[in-house]
Amino acid sequence: MNKTDKIYVAGHRGLVGSAIVRNLEQNGYNNMVLRTSKELNLTSQADVNQFFEKEKPDYVFLAAAKVGGIHANDTYPADFIRENLQIQTNVIDAAYRNNAKKLLFLGSSCIYPKFAPQPMKEEHLLTGELEPTNEWYAIAKIAGIKMCQAYKKQYGFNAISIMPTNLYGPGDNFNLENSHVMPALIRKFHDAKINNEPEVIVWGTGTPKREFLHVDDMADASVFLMNNYDDVEFVNVGMSEDVTIRELAESVKDVVGYEGELKFDTSKPDGTPRKLLDVSKLRRAGWSAGIDLRDGIESTYKWFQENIDEFRN
Secondary structure, three states: OOOOOOEEEEOOOOHHHHHHHHHHHHOOOOOEEOOOOOOOOOOOHHHHHHHHHHHOOOEEEEOOOOOOOHHHHHHOHHHHHHHHHHHHHHHHHHHHHOOOOEEEEEOOHHHOOOOOOOOEOHHHOOOOOOOHHHHHHHHHHHHHHHHHHHHHHHHOOOEEEEEEOEEEOOOOOOOOOOOOHHHHHHHHHHHHHHOOOOEEEEEOOOOOEEOEEEHHHHHHHHHHHHHHOOOOOOEEEOOOOOEEHHHHHHHHHHHHOOOOEEEEEOOOOOOOOEEOEOOHHHHHHOOOOOOOHHHHHHHHHHHHHHOHHHHOO
16 A cells, blocks of 8 residues: 555444554555445445445455444344445445455454364364354355455455454443453443442353454554455464453453452353464464553553543443
């Protein structure tokens, strides 16, 4: 990308999109075109086509998606598969038809089989059954990968896909109804500390292992791969190390400074037992993560405290 190229970041107010915008600005890219969901409905093919015909972006970061944790995925399966298929189909097709130079599609590590070998390599895609609680979202994301590959194969369109592990950081969703595990824990422990609650209850057994990548690292990897990677196969993006949910909860508890008891509700689902990405392809390309988990939790909690008025509900 040249500094003056027109860059469209779809989903620029979300966790990943806002981090990509920050990274681009820090690196001197000054010709971004951005639209909120109210300004541009990405589920509308007509609206997306009109936008691309008018703006003609050179590069597209497709970070827009309907996202949520286990509870949200399991409760609203139709919304998750429909809206994600609509968004990615409209944007990928419009980018190709309006001669974008390149598109980067962001997926999710939930695309892998529930019992995939660990760490998960890119070639493990479609080798087994998905985790039932989020299979609708996963299927939509798999379709996005395949659509990028198909448009490259049939039309020569330079569309690449990257698969991040669990992300967290500034701009995350801290709503307890539909947030992911990291922001949910930060919110729970913070509220319990403020309200002097004697215990915090965490879903599941605490034994599943998860990998966490700070969103600023994710954004840096996205810009790096946009500039340096053109292969048809997608790329895992992660830390290549994981922790149990119990270990994560204890770290968040310590960072927040909550002194009550930690309990696990074993009647609630655990989800996939382990999700660790093999990032050897990414490292061969020349990039590796730089923000360690403890530092990342501390900076995320600081951001949460500074923006706490947004999370009163």
